[in-house]
Amino acid sequence: MLDIKYIRENLETVEARLKTRGEGVSLAPFRELDGRRRELLQQSESLKAMRNKASEEIARLKDKSQAEELKTKMREVSQQIKGIDEELKVVEEELQTFLLTVPNTPNPATPVGKSEADNPVVRTWGDRPSFSFQPKPHWEIGEELGILDFERGAKLTGARFTLYRGLGARLERALINFMLDLHTGEHNYIEMLPPFMVNRESMTGTGQLPKFEEDLFHLEGVDFFLIPTAEVPVTNIHRGEILKGSDLPINYVAYTPCFRKEAGSYGKDTRGLIRQHQFNKVELVKFADPATSYDELEKLLANAEEVLRRLGISYRVVELCTGDIGFSAAKTYDIEVWLPGQECYREISSCSCFEDFQARRAGIRFRPEEKAKPEFVHTLNGSGLAVGRTVVAVLENYQQADGSVLIPEALRPYMGGVERIG
């Protein structure tokens, strides 16, 4: 959520920056609702001030008849207040609802563009493997090795659900542990294991609600949602809190499954593990001082990249342009791995700085100094990495002519010493 006062004072600037996202965002409703709200607020508050004075007076009065007179008057005032407050409540709800649907303003440094095609490549790393044969896509590799069972996954649940078997399941688990160990042991993150379902407040805090409810799995009987990413529970850990400035930055890493409806992606990536309703992810989350949040973003990105470097898998980093950036983000880098079986780069991580957009929604603040006024923190997060897609990358990049798959060196301790599948 954007700062009301900031919008009020910089309406044109804010609107212009939002326009670079390409959406038809208009702040016209804001001007009217905000003005009306302040008008009603002032009416209500001055009447309340009057009533408070009168109430004190009544308490002090010895003369009963005088008190009666005042009471009668105040009875009327209270009725007036009630009327104004009812209207005020409606206006405030409308204003709030409106503001919650306005996306974040992209950071001025974010490149302006319309779509994915306009995302500049920041760097590429590693050599793409060369093959003496035609490399296969991971779904073929996985099925032939008997480690990925798409048919039975679909039988159990439906499309976009997969059953892992044997060393396939082991590989997924190995990657999760490898990533968690790396980030906790070498990158200074604290491991968290949060609930996999959260309430409406948490979803609103990070920006999934109210706008994107159709992408979420909602439970029947209770108002809970399955998390689409660990970003939601982990960022909300400090919802409504005031943190100590000296504790920042706070770094958390969490493994969770993620559940997404993938509404609107019918027919896209229907084969393989790329787009599932349920997938595993190791997520990095930071709470940072606004002064250093963009340094932290670079670190977070480097921490995520390190996973692929250790695995020896080629990738590139792109910076998302204003037209491609997410609703809550001010700046985002995507890491894309090279998939030889499909001859393309695919997103495997998305690292973003949200500035104070989520912090304002979720009420996450800090005191820069002991006695200082609380300010909103900056929140950041990024995948470190999407586990299913990492399995894809390993299978496709390490496939051999005989159909087997080599296990990257760094992963072998996590595979019980297994060096090769098949």
Added chain:
RNA sequence: GGAGAGAUGGCCGAGUAGGUCGAAGGCGCUCGCCUGCUAAGCGAGUAUACUGGGUAAACCGGUAUCAAGGGUUCGAAUCCCUUUCUCUCCGCCA
């Protein structure tokens, strides 16, 4: 699922025959004093949001907040209702 208890400021904890309670007291913290150092001691200060004025600062005024929402009342932390959460006992259960 059944029965009961509770939810107050950073923390602990008073306050229930409704009024001057944003809220005693303690701890913690900040500043000053004292002290050879530390500890102890003494004094002062120590919530947040919105809003009006003011030079977007300092500052001054108003309103709200004692889990959340509603009700009674001139007036509610205190009374009534609903919801949420926590704890105890029973049942069920990985």
